[in-house]
Amino acid sequence: MTTHPPAYSHLLAELRRLDRLSSSLGILFWDEQTNMPPKSAQLRGEQTAALSELVHRESTRPEIGELLAKLKEADLDEDAAAVVREARKAYNRATCLPGEYVARAAAARSAGFHAWVEARKDNDFAQFAPHLEAQIDLAREGAHYQGATDVYDHLIDSFDPGMTSAIIDPLFAELEEGIRPILGTILGSERGVDPSLFKGFPEDKQEVFLREVVTAFGFDFGRGRIDRAIHPFCGGHPEDTRMTTRYDSDNPLDSITSAMHETGHALYEQGLNREFAGTALGSSVGMAVHESQSRLWENQVGRSRAFWRHWEPRYRELFPEQLAPLSSADLHLAINRVAITPIRVDADEVTYNLHILLRYQMERDLFSGKLTVKDVPAAWNARSAEILRFTPQTDREGCLQDVHWSEGLFGYFPSYTLGNLLAAQLWYRLQEDLPDVEAQIGRAEFTPLLEWLRNHVHSLGRRYYTQTFAQKVTGSPLTPQPLLRYLRERYLPLYSN
Amino acid sequence: MTTHPPAYSHLLAELRRLDRLSSSLGILFWDEQTNMPPKSAQLRGEQTAALSELVHRESTRPEIGELLAKLKEADLDEDAAAVVREARKAYNRATCLPGEYVARAAAARSAGFHAWVEARKDNDFAQFAPHLEAQIDLAREGAHYQGATDVYDHLIDSFDPGMTSAIIDPLFAELEEGIRPILGTILGSERGVDPSLFKGFPEDKQEVFLREVVTAFGFDFGRGRIDRAIHPFCGGHPEDTRMTTRYDSDNPLDSITSAMHETGHALYEQGLNREFAGTALGSSVGMAVHESQSRLWENQVGRSRAFWRHWEPRYRELFPEQLAPLSSADLHLAINRVAITPIRVDADEVTYNLHILLRYQMERDLFSGKLTVKDVPAAWNARSAEILRFTPQTDREGCLQDVHWSEGLFGYFPSYTLGNLLAAQLWYRLQEDLPDVEAQIGRAEFTPLLEWLRNHVHSLGRRYYTQTFAQKVTGSPLTPQPLLRYLRERYLPLYSN
Numbered sequence A, B: 001m002t003t004h005p006p007a008y009s010h011l012l013a014e015l016r017r018l019d020r021l022s023s024s025l026g027i028l029f030w031d032e033q034t035n036m037p038p039k040s041a042q043l044r045g046e047q048t049a050a051l052s053e054l055v056h057r058e059s060t061r062p063e064i065g066e067l068l069a070k071l072k073e074a075d076l077d078e079d080a081a082a083v084v085r086e087a088r089k090a091y092n093r094a095t096c097l098p099g100e101y102v103a104r105a106a107a108a109r110s111a112g113f114h115a116w117v118e119a120r121k122d123n124d125f126a127q128f129a130p131h132l133e134a135q136i137d138l139a140r141e142g143a144h145y146q147g148a149t150d151v152y153d154h155l156i157d158s159f160d161p162g163m164t165s166a167i168i169d170p171l172f173a174e175l176e177e178g179i180r181p182i183l184g185t186i187l188g189s190e191r192g193v194d195p196s197l198f199k200g201f202p203e204d205k206q207e208v209f210l211r212e213v214v215t216a217f218g219f220d221f222g223r224g225r226i227d228r229a230i231h232p233f234c235g236g237h238p239e240d241t242r243m244t245t246r247y248d249s250d251n252p253l254d255s256i257t258s259a260m261h262e263t264g265h266a267l268y269e270q271g272l273n274r275e276f277a278g279t280a281l282g283s284s285v286g287m288a289v290h291e292s293q294s295r296l297w298e299n300q301v302g303r304s305r306a307f308w309r310h311w312e313p314r315y316r317e318l319f320p321e322q323l324a325p326l327s328s329a330d331l332h333l334a335i336n337r338v339a340i341t342p343i344r345v346d347a348d349e350v351t352y353n354l355h356i357l358l359r360y361q362m363e364r365d366l367f368s369g370k371l372t373v374k375d376v377p378a379a380w381n382a383r384s385a386e387i388l389r390f391t392p393q394t395d396r397e398g399c400l401q402d403v404h405w406s407e408g409l410f411g412y413f414p415s416y417t418l419g420n421l422l423a424a425q426l427w428y429r430l431q432e433d434l435p436d437v438e439a440q441i442g443r444a445e446f447t448p449l450l451e452w453l454r455n456h457v458h459s460l461g462r463r464y465y466t467q468t469f470a471q472k473v474t475g476s477p478l479t480p481q482p483l484l485r486y487l488r489e490r491y492l493p494l495y496s497n
Helices: A006-034 A038-059 A062-070 A078-096 A099-122 A125-145 A151-159 A165-188 A203-217 A252-271 A287-301 A305-318 A328-335 A352-368 A373-387 A414-433 A437-442 A447-456 A466-474 A481-495 B006-034 B038-059 B062-070 B078-096 B099-122 B125-145 B151-159 B165-188 B203-217 B252-271 B287-301 B305-318 B328-335 B352-368 B373-387 B413-433 B437-442 B447-456 B466-474 B481-495
Strands: A224-228 A241-245 B224-228 B241-245
Touching: A006 A038, A006 A062, A006 A078, A006 A241, A006 B006, A006 B038, A038 A078, A038 A099, A038 B006, A038 B038, A062 A078, A099 A125, A125 A151, A125 A352, A125 A373, A151 A165, A151 A352, A165 A352, A165 A414, A165 A481, A203 A224, A203 A252, A203 A305, A224 A252, A241 A252, A252 A287, A252 A328, A252 A447, A287 A414, A287 A447, A287 A466, A305 A328, A305 A437, A352 A373, A352 A414, A414 A447, A414 A466, A414 A481, A437 A447, B006 B038, B006 B062, B006 B078, B006 B241, B038 B078, B038 B099, B062 B078, B099 B125, B125 B151, B125 B352, B125 B373, B151 B165, B151 B352, B165 B352, B165 B413, B165 B481, B203 B224, B203 B252, B203 B305, B224 B252, B241 B252, B252 B287, B252 B328, B252 B447, B287 B413, B287 B447, B287 B466, B305 B328, B305 B437, B352 B373, B352 B413, B413 B447, B413 B466, B413 B481, B437 B447
Parallel strands: A224 A241, B224 B241
Antiparallel strands: none
């Protein structure tokens, strides 16, 4: 065991303390979505603002800077060097931002979010436009303070470290080209199931099924919970992982797939090194790898024939009458339904990537200056017609549909598709070690799969950034071919006439 | 409207910020009792420790001291003077404590609590003794920093401002003397109902009943919640009031009375001036007045014939078979059951005060030096025999039963009985303004009662301390005769052979 300089253990103690403070804030956010009484929103806004400001102040304490100044990565072993590298990056980014800017940006995010809610309700982009303008300006201003050379790349990096437009552009182009013929075959097929056949699934029984699946996947309820929220999410700390789901009695498959998705995120969080939470050794790589975990459990596992071989009987046991009109083949088609839908969050795993491509191009052009805010609705609709072959009839089903921009989350969208690429790469890679994984899934034996992910993904923390990570774990940086192969293998047999 | 100096509005902003931070900590405590996964306790301990330390640091910022130095109560109107007085008191008490002491006391409280849990489980006071010793020393040390002249009075004042042993001693003596003959009559009576007749009350139906009662009392679910926890409590912020209850299918009355009790606390919180939360204008007076509110709704209202006149039919509708063997008279006797029980939290409203008297005398003697920690079990048992006429067979049902001392909460116990005194005083006083209150309660009309409490109690905030408050609101400082009158009127007719 390497001996570390005393400054290193002091740094670890500081990082642990910051982790405890920021995860406290995480509990307040979770509570806001799950438990907060309806009229307590203003109080909660003031609570999180006051606490956020304190956490920011604590994370920029000069004492941390002094410790970092004493620690040279070259003198440390690989793990400690990664811890110091990430702590330095976070510290430098945080200290670059004037306190006045942090407070102003927080207030603008809150105002932007509420303006977006209203604008979406009123279906009126013009109401939201000045807030979007303000968010873009704030993002530029923050990137400027932090010494960014390219603003949009800097924003992408904040969600997915090391990622750039130069990496994404060719990946997305190749992916789009590959998806077109697959989608053409599916949409040209006569096969399909009317989703309105799914009706009257009582929520309490949906919850029974869902908890059985989540438990079987390996979620540790000793260190986590699942609750209801309007928007499913996974709030994460390795020692207290809080995921949420929603139930719709006439759309039961949505609740299952979204719970499997959030479980993928949750298993990643619970698989991180608890002892080093808040450091590079106990943090996720970024949103792309996070999304690879949610997608793998939702799609590669949860939409597979193997999975339903075991679970369909149990599902029919819980909903005998509701499922009576549906054959096994119908059920499987419904689970793997593909359709052009206006709304991203309702999209299937084939068209989802086209939704992301659209948003990525919009963001890239907004930050390069090619596109101005007032032209967003027209540009969105034109691009949607081109990429999705669908023209939104309203802003609500077009450029106002996503929350991200209202809160200044630019550069986040690409992670969703990057995560899809990585999920497929991991899926083929892990089958080299686990040739029986489909058979195991068919017996509801998820432990070998989870163990593989623990050893090859979760335990790595943030030692490597996405591209290096993908190279080390799957033998290749991110590439679209495994996802295209997976989509062909999954969907072409289902939708061949 | 008086014009206040600018320092006053700055002080209000500081106090509002501190309120937002400390109530964030309140959400973490609530979550710990209601939602936290079982294995997340260590993380939560570290989160609350880190956040508590920050909140303490923020509440002792020199900027607040500078504002207070500029503000003289004599130059301000009565409301502003009260705000400054209370802010100064809190600031002085907090700044007197060295940071090192605050951290050491927090760690000792946590260690003390866990040692108490273990000692109680093992029924072994010796395990807990060093922790009790440490808590007493810490309480003395803290009182010394804060310049206390009498340590125990100083501790009492921290829960119930202005209260002293010199006030309490004669009140408790007179109360004990008055309770003896009432208790003698009750215990000599042949009337009573076997509590084991209450069996098999499904929890979900108990919850239905309880929510109907809580809603009828006037609890605002728009700004509060009720959840399950092992120990019922009310975590309070006027804008987000979180109370808890518990259900036992074989002890359904406990859940009702304890929910009515917590609702009394919650109505007080929700009735405080929201705009001035965290200041003297929007804070409770102290624990005695808080307890007067919980007791009034639980006892004077919730155990009355009038209350059950309306609610008994609904209760029987929900539990027709369970209640079939019990007459109305049986039900009412069970609700007003009186018995010598070893455990304070299970005690009825007659013997409860004797449990408090015992604890008060123990604390007083521990802090005067008359009693040493090692002699606590023997002294407890001897006093219990004298006051309660009951000798605990084990420490678990004796001196280890309460959590308070393990966390350094000395001086808290007297508030319970002081609250009982005040509840009775308020009860007779409010009937002068609301002569029909019993008839209204009999029709489940609680609005006039709640409005009276809003106007005469809740809206006063902490402008006056308990004795002045009691004088202003009821025409007398605290006095035992109204409680004794109430106990005689309630219990003697029930238990006369």
